[in-house]
Each structure stands twice: as C-alpha cells, then as structure tokens.
Amino acid sequence: MTDSQLGRFAEDCRLIRQVAPVVHNITNYVAMGMSANALLAVGASPLMSSEPDEMEEIATVASSLVINLGCLELRQIEAMKIAACAMQRLGKPWVLDPVGVGVSALRKKTALELIEKYHPAVIRGNASEIIALAGGDGNPRGVDSGDRSDLATDHAARLAKSYGSVVSVSGETDYITDGDTMVSLLGGSPMMPRVSAMGCTASAITAAFLAVDRDALGAASCAMALMGVAGETASEGCAGPATLAARFIDMLYSLDPESAAAKIRIV
Amino acid sequence: MTDSQLGRFAEDCRLIRQVAPVVHNITNYVAMGMSANALLAVGASPLMSSEPDEMEEIATVASSLVINLGCLELRQIEAMKIAACAMQRLGKPWVLDPVGVGVSALRKKTALELIEKYHPAVIRGNASEIIALAGGDGNPRGVDSGDRSDLATDHAARLAKSYGSVVSVSGETDYITDGDTMVSLLGGSPMMPRVSAMGCTASAITAAFLAVDRDALGAASCAMALMGVAGETASEGCAGPATLAARFIDMLYSLDPESAAAKIRIV
C-alpha cells in the first residue's frame, strides 16, 4: 500500500479503539442497530438522538456526527440543523449520508441546505445519490443505486469542488475525492448491497475515522478501505446476507489493523 | 404441487429477483431491519418512509406498499392515508398488516378506515388480529396471537367478502382466502413466533409478490408458501430463534425457486 491517503489506516484503527470517540448519529430507523453495532465493533461509542432539545449538549461530548436522510421526517430536520450548526461552530467534523436523495424534493432540499450552510467534512452516498445531488440525471431506484459507481466520478469531483466537502461514492469500486485527488478502492463483495444499511454503516464508520483523523480525504478513504477489507473477508464462503452481516461486525471487532492494511486494494 | 394459486410460485420468485421492485414500507420500528433484510434477500428494493410530505413521490417509484400498524403513532396515520390513497389512484397494490388491532381503539379505527377507503389487495395478520378485525371475540395478547389459525377461517372469509380484499391468516396452518377460495398451507416451525417481526416480514414478502403478480390470492399464497418453506428449512437443527432468523434470511437469498416450489405443502 503506497497511497498517502491510506498511510494512517492502521494507526487510525488503533486510535479509534484507544480513544473510543463518541459518534453522534441522527439516522434512520433501519440503520440504527447496524450502525450502533458497527461503531461499537470498531471501538467507538455510538450515541443516537434526534431530539432538538439536546443537540447542543450532545455536540459538546461528541467527536463527530453523521446525519443520514434514510427515514427523513420533518421533525428531524430541526435537530439536523442544530446538530450540524453546533459541530461546525465547535470545529468538529460531520458526515452527510443523502439516502434516497433522488426520491423526493424534501430530501434534496434538506441535503443541499445542510451542505451549503453547515459544510459536512464528507458526503457519502451510492452512485445514484451522488449523481442526483450533483444535479445529474441518475437512475435512482428508491434508496438502492441504479447506477455504476464509475459513472458518478465526475459528479463527485464537481460536488467536492463546489462545496469543499470530500465526496465518497460506494460501489463495486469506491471513489473518494476532494475535487483534486481521487482515491479508487476495490473490495467488498456483490452480496453487500443485499445487507440492509450497509451504506449507512459506511457513513457511520467514516464519522468514526474523522473523529481521530481530521484529514477528511484520508479518513474517508480509510473508512471505505475498512468496509472493503472487512466485507471481502466476511463474504468468503458466506451462505447469505444475514451471515455476511454478522461476520462483518465480528470482523470489524477482531481485525488486526496491520493485516487489514495489507489487504487494501488501491486501483 | 397442483393448486392453481401456487402455479406461478417459481416464476414469481424469479421475477422479483429480475425486476427488483421498490416496495414501500410504512412499518413499525421493530420490524424495519428484518423487513428490509428479507426484502433485499428475495431481490426486492425496500424503501422505508413515513413522512407525509414525500408519500406521493414515493408512490410513483414504488411497485407496492405495506402498511403495518405495529407501532402506530398518530403522526403516521396521515402518511398511511396519503400513501394508500396514492397507490389506489395509481392502480398499485398494497398490503395491510393490522398488528395488535385488538389492543386499542385507535388501531381498530385506523385499520377499518384504511380498509374501507383505500381497499388493500391483501390483509395479513395472525388469528387474533383477523378475528378482532372481523368483529369477533378473539383472545388478543398484545401483538402475539392467542388463538389458533383454524379458528379464524370463518372470520377471514367474511372479512374478505365484506371488503373485497384477500385475507391471509398466518399460524401453524396458513389460510389465504378471497372469500370464495381458501388456500391452506403447512410449513414453518414452532420456533418462528419466537422471532420478532416474523409476521411483519410475511406482510412485506406478500407486498413483494404483489409487485410482480396482480392476482392477489395467488401472490399472497406464494408469499406464505415461501415463508413456510424457508422457515421450515431454516429451522432444521436450529439452536434458537436468532440462528433461525439469520438462516431464514440466508435461505430467502439462496433458495432455488423450483426446489422450493417442490417443498410447498398444500393441505
């Protein structure tokens, strides 16, 4: 592994276990269990809350935040704004996961407002979501991607340049860019999209890396590298998606950072 | 297998994998993860949303809808009405799962209003729920059934005739009826009611079959047949309900439609 964006992978993995950063999640009801378990498995301390009344207090104890639009409700939007604003004010990083942003005007409006006003460190989505967010003509099929990730690289770079956020596109190849540099990673398995909330989990893991590594391009790349290595190892000889999900969590918990680093496949 | 209602089983299974229909779920918080993973495992694309503001847009991309009263909240009811109304207007099928309908006046009123105004293609519940919905004197114990499914067949047939919906009763024997024809199926395992949200999952799977097969009696029968075969196979030598849940999802993902069809047990 030579790419400089991934040079801190093993160290970051160890730091997460050592520091156990509190990662605040404003996320959807489907992803909550999986995200919490993945964050606990890597060594972070997840905290789930969408109550506007406690967003300021939580921002003081959290090291990073992930905002996920998966089950967007009007009443959540106020909490998202307060939380993102507080993190920005405190100089702490946050991740936006624009789940199904092509599905409704409400999701697109909310995503763009959050990006423009509160500057996420990282925007992580599937190809259809990134294309829709960049104003392109993707093929959103609900919350699953209808597009290959390599079709979203130009949109990702444009989005990154426009808003100053790192953009992370998951797919058969993962692409992570700040608008100038593009990191491309292989890994994972074709069975991963059959596990609910895998994408949301990638966003939560990205927030965990950001909590210990303020280089957003590096942190987002390390997160996707971890998803890829753990997913690929977990899927070997796997009977189906439920077994994969369980093995994936076990792998996040038990993996040796150096061995995992050696398996990262930069394209 | 000779019953005409199940003749399209293998073809429907393949169609779901091929078409990957978007199935919209307005469901309870307990069932969300399990329903999403089951829908992904059979090849469908689940979308969870209860925000009234995006119900119309989601109806345009969804092939079918399931409305589940498991954690009914007043604020959800508006979303349920808009979504069911939109599906009816677009000629798309939807499934009602009247979870715990005997528990509160709010659940019963909501269920009956949704049925009367927006005509679900299928109503799927356990025996106590179907009896309570039909105005009978069942033995609802919270959201679990206190009645055997064969005690609900008359209520199911009456309910089906009254409202023009197919009624699907799950239990040791599953009964599916349009008021005239009654399909009876054996399968599953006594451990299945010990897995949370198994009934809700049956409703979600029913919506997946309806997405590719507009014969409601046939689609509902195929869905229960799939639940029965996958549950029965998954439970062989099973250590407990968590192992059963994981194997069940793996089975939905990996099963061969023809082999599964051969295992359906029509009574």
Place this chain on the structure above:
Amino acid sequence: MTDSQLGRFAEDCRLIRQVAPVVHNITNYVAMGMSANALLAVGASPLMSSEPDEMEEIATVASSLVINLGCLELRQIEAMKIAACAMQRLGKPWVLDPVGVGVSALRKKTALELIEKYHPAVIRGNASEIIALAGGDGNPRGVDSGDRSDLATDHAARLAKSYGSVVSVSGETDYITDGDTMVSLLGGSPMMPRVSAMGCTASAITAAFLAVDRDALGAASCAMALMGVAGETASEGCAGPATLAARFIDMLYSLDPESAAAKIRIV
C-alpha cells in the same frame, strides 16, 4: 446458590415461559429489535408502543412496563407519563432505564420526574448513569459507562433509599440493592458492552421477571443473573459481538432453568 434473593430463579424462568406475560416497552429505536427478541426468547410477549392515545388500554393488558430514555423525544415523554401513571394506579410494576442520563438536562429532568411521581419498581442503568442520577460526579461518555460499577454502589444505595425503588447497576460485577440488602453478581463477558442495546435488554428482562415475581429485589437479581449466565456461556469461543448477540438470544431460549441456576455466581 444460597442467596435468598435468587432462590426463585428457576421457578421464575419457568413461570415466564408458562404465563407469557405481555411486557410493554417504551424504548429507543436501537434497542427495539434486540429487546423484542430477548423477551420472546425468554417466553414473554413484547409489545412496543409510544402512542399516548393507547397507553391506558395497553396498561390493562400488560403485566409490566419498561421505560427507556435511549432516544428520548419530547413527544415520547407524554406517553411515558401516562403509561407509568396507569401502571402505578393498576398496581403493576415498571422499570426505568435512564440511558445516557448524564448527557442532557432533558434526560435528567425526565428521569427524576418519572421516578418521583410514578415510583418505578426497579431503576436499571450502568455505573455512570446511576452516579449521574444520584447527583454524583460520574464520567458519562455518551450512553456508555465511563465508570466501574463498584464506584456506583453507594450512589445506588442512596438512590434506592431516597425513592424506594430497587436499583440495579450493571458492569463487570452487577450490584442490585433496595438500600438495605446488596446483591453482587459476577458473570457476563467483556465483549457484552460491544453489543448494542445489551443494557436495554437487561432492563427488558428485568421487566419480564417483575411480571411474574413482585419481589423487586429478587426479580431484578434474577434478571441480572440470567443476563450473566447467558452472556458468559454465549461468549465462550466467540468470534465477535454479532456472534455473541445471536448466541445470547439462542441461549435465553434454550437454557434449562436448573442448570442456569447452578451457574449463578454470587460474590
């Protein structure tokens, strides 16, 4: 096993399976699936609802209630008050799980108001939560404990005396006290805090024991003993937290009450 508080362990386990008590949960979105599956595994019948409009009706069918502040929302508080008040009026026991009570003023205010007005039979939390609730200067790190459980025993005893509730502190050693007697239990595994919602599950299991055993100190002790035995057995040779979670549920379902009783480790 000689401690009188645990003498009814095996009998209570059998009673839960036999009676299948309805346990009402007003809980957080992360814990719902795990709590429901754990309750089903021990033989209880979980019912999840936070809708104020049906709290009174549910109180009439429920044998016990657990209120969990994990994802506290303003709109839930009304439901919590109605439900706790109804249980108190009906002479039925309820459990408070003050998740993350040190994180926000809203959580602390809500917890104290519920305790003072509606007198929970048991308050169950981790060390940081119990210390924060007792007005002490703990080290709350989000919702995970930053303190060892033996540092919370004085706070637990004081809290129990002040409010007349049994206080149950989970940790490497579990402590359960009514202010006079202190039960100390070993068990579980260091991997358990890496499984999301394990603490919430302990509270749900406590409510299941209270449903069949009105001696709150005994019921709370039996619940923690079951958590400890099942957790310890499940964790043997375990690959990681997802495997542990599944084995733990399977164990709750399959354990023999007498054999489990023999494994309880009173300090």
